[in-house]
Amino acid sequence: MSEMMLEIDDLHVTVDGKEILKGITLSIPAGEVHAVMGPNGSGKSTLSYTLAGREGYEITRGRILYRGEDLTQLAPEERAAKGMFLALQYPVEIPGVVTMTFLKTALNAQRRARGEPELDALKVLKLVRVKAKALNIGEDMLKRALNAGFSGGEKKRLEILQMAVFEPKMAILDETDSGLDIDALKLVAEGVNALRAPDRAMLVITHYQRLLSHIVPDRVHVLTKGRIVKSGGADLALELEAGGYERILEDA
Amino acid sequence: MTALAIRQALEPDLFQEDFAAHAAALPGAGLAWLDKRRAEAMAAFASTGVPTRRVEAWKYTDLSAALAETLAPAVRVREPESTAGAFAEIPGTRLVFAGGFLHTVQDPEAGIDTVDLSTINSNTPGWVRDHLGVLAAGPEQPLGAASLALMRSGAAIRVRAANAALHLDFVNPFRRGDFVSHSRVLIVIEEGAALRLMESHTGEGTDQTLANIGMEFVLMPGAKLEHVRLQAEAPAVRHITSIGARLGRGAEYRALYAALGAHLSRLDIRIRLEGEGAQANLRNVAAPRSGIADITTVMDHASPHTTSRQLFKSVVGGTGRSVNQGRVLVREGAVKSDSHQLFRSLLLSPRAECDAKPELEIFADDVICGHGTAIGALDDNALFYLRSRGIPEPEAKDLLIRAFMEDAIGDFVDPAVHGALWRRLDGALTAMGRTET
Numbered sequence: 251m252s253e254m255m256l257e258i259d260d261l262h263v264t265v266d267g268k269e270i271l272k273g274i275t276l277s278i279p280a281g282e283v284h285a286v287m288g289p290n291g292s293g294k295s296t297l298s299y300t301l302a303g304r305e306g307y308e309i310t311r312g313r314i315l316y317r318g319e320d321l322t323q324l325a326p327e328e329r330a331a332k333g334m335f336l337a338l339q340y341p342v343e344i345p346g347v348v349t350m351t352f353l354k355t356a357l358n359a360q361r362r363a364r365g366e367p368e369l370d371a372l373k374v375l376k377l378v379r380v381k382a383k384a385l386n387i388g389e390d391m392l393k394r395a396l397n398a399g400f401s402g403g404e405k406k407r408l409e410i411l412q413m414a415v416f417e418p419k420m421a422i423l424d425e426t427d428s429g430l431d432i433d434a435l436k437l438v439a440e441g442v443n444a445l446r447a448p449d450r451a452m453l454v455i456t457h458y459q460r461l462l463s464h465i466v467p468d469r470v471h472v473l474t475k476g477r478i479v480k481s482g483g484a485d486l487a488l489e490l491e492a493g494g495y496e497r498i499l500e501d502a
Numbered sequence: 503m504t505a506l507a508i509r510q511a512l513e514p515d516l517f518q519e520d521f522a523a524h525a526a527a528l529p530g531a532g533l534a535w536l537d538k539r540r541a542e543a544m545a546a547f548a549s550t551g552v553p554t555r556r557v558e559a560w561k562y563t564d565l566s567a568a569l570a571e572t573l574a575p576a577v578r579v580r581e582p583e584s585t586a587g588a589f590a591e592i593p594g595t596r597l598v599f600a601g602g603f604l605h606t607v608q609d610p611e612a613g614i615d616t617v618d619l620s621t622i623n624s625n626t627p628g629w630v631r632d633h634l635g636v637l638a639a640g641p642e643q644p645l646g647a648a649s650l651a652l653m654r655s656g657a658a659i660r661v662r663a664a665n666a667a668l669h670l671d672f673v674n675p676f677r678r679g680d681f682v683s684h685s686r687v688l689i690v691i692e693e694g695a696a697l698r699l700m701e702s703h704t705g706e707g708t709d710q711t712l713a714n715i716g717m718e719f720v721l722m723p724g725a726k727l728e729h730v731r732l733q734a735e736a737p738a739v740r741h742i743t744s745i746g747a748r749l750g751r752g753a754e755y756r757a758l759y760a761a762l763g764a765h766l767s768r769l770d771i772r773i774r775l776e777g778e779g780a781q782a783n784l785r786n787v788a789a790p791r792s793g794i795a796d797i798t799t800v801m802d803h804a805s806p807h808t809t810s811r812q813l814f815k816s817v818v819g820g821t822g823r824s825v826n827q828g829r830v831l832v833r834e835g836a837v838k839s840d841s842h843q844l845f846r847s848l849l850l851s852p853r854a855e856c857d858a859k860p861e862l863e864i865f866a867d868d869v870i871c872g873h874g875t876a877i878g879a880l881d882d883n884a885l886f887y888l889r890s891r892g893i894p895e896p897e898a899k900d901l902l903i904r905a906f907m908e909d910a911i912g913d914f915v916d917p918a919v920h921g922a923l924w925r926r927l928d929g930a931l932t933a934m935g936r937t938e939t
Contacts, residue, residue, distance in 0.1 A: 302890045305882075330892035342887040346905030346912065352891075355901065360892035395909075412891065 331363035335418035403434035439464030587671025594667030602683025613663025637746025646744025649716030676707025751777030790822030
């Protein structure tokens with residue numbers, strides 16, 4: 251049996267004194283891609299931020315196990331070094347930091363934390379170039395300031411490039427499809443699919459089904475009002491698309 | 503009037519005393535034109551005296567309170583500890599000022615004429631007489647006025663070449679007591695000529711010295727001045743530089759100022775865009791941690807089609823204070839003037855402070871004038887983003903602080919200047935990011 255990458259057990263999360271997640275239980279084994287779908291305000295982003303360890307997301311009950319280890323006390327950077335990755339819905343623009351410099355700094359920070367030797371600039375450049383090419387990311391984009399003035403598609407492609415460079419074991423993609431046109435969506439989905447591997451798990455968080463036609467999940471979970479109300483196979487996404495969240499809510 | 507104000511009005515301050523006692527012995531005393539300008543400057547200074555907070559333009563920067571009880575007039579230093587400026591590796595004519603006195607002129611280039619103002623006499627060239635003490639000497643720049651009235655040393659420079667490079671390296675000799683130096687720099691750039699000016703203020707020590715410098719930049723039509731200035735003095739130093747600039751038709755002034763040291767520093771600038779199409783583009787970066795870094799500008803659009811840009815950024819830590827004041831004046835008839843100023847500050851500690859005061863006075867139609875101010879802490883979103891990619895919190899903060907500054911520097915200077923600036927900035931910012939966490 252493959253290793254369990256992520257086990258979320260009865261997770262309750264409060265933000266600004268308000269309970270947003272009200273008991274989520276979910277397990278993702280290595281090699282699988284799970285999708286969490288839900289309407290606006292269901293707690294999707296709260297789930298992703300909590301998994302990544304953002305401050306202000308208080309776990310009041312339950313726990314998160316990553317490869318059997320309780321994550322809840324770890325800082326975001328410690329989770330990253332252990333192989334967790336969160337692709338943000340809205341990647342942050344940071345003028346003044348060159349994208350390539352950022353990639354090198356982040357990769358080496360992770361390596362340092364794991365006790366691995368740091369890579370010199372040339373090695374990082376070579377590594378990044380190869381992976382960037384597949385995502386149609388040119389040298390010029392890597393020389394620009396991080397996400398500054400990037401189009402929606404460019405930002406999302408850069409998130410996937412980071413995932414390719416950091417090679418996480420557990421990747422969470424938060425609304426990676428938002429703001430993308432069909433071509434950009436396909437490119438991003440291809441990038442994600444190329445990273446599917448037996449020793450890696452993914453959690454794809456999305457509002458719409460369309461991303462899941464390109465990244466076909468092993469399991470789909472429906473999140474509403476802070477709870478998972480239904481789980482099923484890839485077909486569940488199609489069912490949702492056809493009937494809408496209302497129907498599922500009624501059934502559940 | 504309070505008792506204190508009456509006392510001040512009756513009792514001349516140290517500058518006026520200095521003038522009364524020593525005017526006859528100052529360089530060039532006896533030259534009628536200079537005596538007249540000095541006397542006028544002293545009167546201009548005396549209208550405010552050493553500014554207190556009651557002087558509107560000095561409301562956030564109380565110079566009077568920051569000065570030591572006694573400040574002896576500076577004397578010439580024969581052997582300063584160091585004569586190296588911050589941009590030493592970049593070629594160019596090099597003027598070294600030690601304790602405010604012109605010490606040496608190195609590597610003189612053709613196309614740059616230099617006059618030592620401490621030896622000014624009746625043989626001094628006409629262009630010096632025409633321009634010296636005309637700018638940065640009025641009541642609106644009282645310390646500039648004092649620097650002319652009490653000038654002990656300085657340099658006048660005329661640029662005739664199309665690609666001249668000049669260093670002004672102000673080095674502070676130390677352990678010589680608390681003194682006040684008054685120096686002047688006049689730079690005249692002839693029609694079509696261009697100067698790259700690299701100015702630095704460095705030094706160690708704990709003397710509560712006041713460096714008072716007045717600078718005049720006269721840009722003839724089509725002249726270009728590219729100015730980089732690094733003020734990185736010891737934490738006890740008081741530093742005032744008053745700049746007066748006049749830009750002829752189509753002239754361009756581009757400047758990057760960095761304020762990293764001193765207990766109190768003020769850069770007091772008045773730029774007159776006098777000729778049609780003149781342009782000024784100013785950037786300022788400041789990183790005060792225990793002192794005050796003040797930049798105060800008046801941008802005077804006096805002709806049509808003039809353009810000004812001002813981007814001031816400060817990172818403030820500890821008990822530091824950043825003061826940003828910018829007045830943009832668009833005179834009657836200065837149509838199609840285009841002006842923008844943006845002040846941004848990052849406050850890194852609960853006691854850090856920033857005062858920002860942009861002002862617009864517009865007397866012409868058909869102009870574009872914009873301004874903005876943003877003061878805040880490090881962006882939580884950005885910090886989380888970097889941390890979620892594995893960059894530890896202190897390193898992520900450092901990165902964001904540097905990025906904030908780099909945003910004002912990166913696209914503005916060449917790699918050599920960039921490297922020299924960052925060598926100084928790095929130290930200042932590292933100390934800042936780490937002490938606040």
